[in-house]
Amino acid sequence: MNAPVHAAMDQFAVDAGELLVGGQRLRLLAERVGQTPFYAYDRALLRERVAALRQALPRGVKLHYAMKANPFAPLVSFMAGFVDGIDVASAGELQVALNAGAPVAEISFAGPGKKAAELRQAVAAGVLVNVESMREVELLAGIAHELGASPRVAVRVNPDFELKGSGMKMGGGPKQFGVDVEQVPALLRRIGELGLSFEGFHLFAGSQNLRAESICEAQQKSYELALRLAESAPVPVRFLNLGGGFGIPYFPGEKRLDLAPISANLHALSERAQRDLPQASLVIELGRYLVGEAGIYVARVIDRKVSRGHVFLVTDGGLHHHLSASGNFGQVVRKNYPVAIGNRMEATELERASVVGPLCTPLDLLADRMDLPVAQEGDLVVVFQSGAYGASASPQAFLGHPACAEVLV
Numbered sequence: 001m002n003a004p005v006h007a008a009m010d011q012f013a014v015d016a017g018e019l020l021v022g023g024q025r026l027r028l029l030a031e032r033v034g035q036t037p038f039y040a041y042d043r044a045l046l047r048e049r050v051a052a053l054r055q056a057l058p059r060g061v062k063l064h065y066a067m068k069a070n071p072f073a074p075l076v077s078f079m080a081g082f083v084d085g086i087d088v089a090s091a092g093e094l095q096v097a098l099n100a101g102a103p104v105a106e107i108s109f110a111g112p113g114k115k116a117a118e119l120r121q122a123v124a125a126g127v128l129v130n131v132e133s134m135r136e137v138e139l140l141a142g143i144a145h146e147l148g149a150s151p152r153v154a155v156r157v158n159p160d161f162e163l164k165g166s167g168m169k170m171g172g173g174p175k176q177f178g179v180d181v182e183q184v185p186a187l188l189r190r191i192g193e194l195g196l197s198f199e200g201f202h203l204f205a206g207s208q209n210l211r212a213e214s215i216c217e218a219q220q221k222s223y224e225l226a227l228r229l230a231e232s233a234p235v236p237v238r239f240l241n242l243g244g245g246f247g248i249p250y251f252p253g254e255k256r257l258d259l260a261p262i263s264a265n266l267h268a269l270s271e272r273a274q275r276d277l278p279q280a281s282l283v284i285e286l287g288r289y290l291v292g293e294a295g296i297y298v299a300r301v302i303d304r305k306v307s308r309g310h311v312f313l314v315t316d317g318g319l320h321h322h323l324s325a326s327g328n329f330g331q332v333v334r335k336n337y338p339v340a341i342g343n344r345m346e347a348t349e350l351e352r353a354s355v356v357g358p359l360c361t362p363l364d365l366l367a368d369r370m371d372l373p374v375a376q377e378g379d380l381v382v383v384f385q386s387g388a389y390g391a392s393a394s395p396q397a398f399l400g401h402p403a404c405a406e407v408l409v
């Protein structure tokens, strides 16, 4: 059997052996940016991804962007123009979402350990707070009193099931996220007593799932659970956020998610919701699925070293800008992201090489023994699938190298 290969990165065009990003040749783009390393995000690809989802989703289902995946302000502003809402996970992200012009009615704020000051900002802004503990409910009541405002709340539920086959599980069992389902009725009573404005439920089972049937199962279970909990709610449910978890192919052997079963499932749930929860909008919140495939990370080869027969392409970029691609952001077994030499896309002469960064640690690895075109100093190494959990998820201060640039093309 042949070794597993990466999914084709054919979302980007190639012209005369050179990768095009947003229609621009990579080498010229690097000149325009004025430095390497940089991240580039392709506007047309961002738009196409949202359009494809809109095609697949029932009309009534709202599509939110979970901006934790990529908080680059120009990108968030761009996305705010064609998704229905933005999900934020800190007061810092809240400011970016507000500046991006996202409608306040469709911004929601989730995350454990929200500080009192953050909750005040959220209430003052008028966004939906997905409460994750009784403490947050009590704090919100105090803030409501002080500000003379009526906080909008949804309850983030820690369900009694897990998202099977998920890269990162964020619900089921003991978790710091959300309120255990068994404690939700008491929390709902307290929300009613305190006169907070209850709007619905938020369930997020996990992340990076490439199995459509597992996603469908989690959505169905989330729906059933919310329906049961709605019986204890002080007022009818207006928002039911079923989470997301849609994955993208990063590693050899992984295939793009099949949207068809998810589409069918959401159509069925959406019809049921019209009967069961007539005042509710269904919401799905996606991070990496919206932005991950539209972004690349580009670093320049500084040195080509051969050590005991093994080729190392030493670049000006690495783990400090792209922790995920180095394998140090939640991977159990390190695997290579799809990597290419962006100015030698059609080269036929390949050699086995490792792409490393300038940091003094063996963890600073962007590609481990991959078959790549024979590269020289000055060539541009491209790491695909880099639009999510890149710059903002990396320890840029580590070792004092320059920061990377980010551009929307």
Ligand SMILES: *Cc1c(COP(=O)(O)O)cnc(C)c1O
Residues within 6 Å of the ligand: 066, 068, 069, 087, 110, 204, 206, 207, 208, 244, 245, 246, 285, 286, 287, 288, 289, 388
């Ligand atoms: C991280 C997170 C997301 C986004 O996850 P992706 O895998 O990027 O889609 C969405 N919702 C919540 C609550 C999250 O914590």
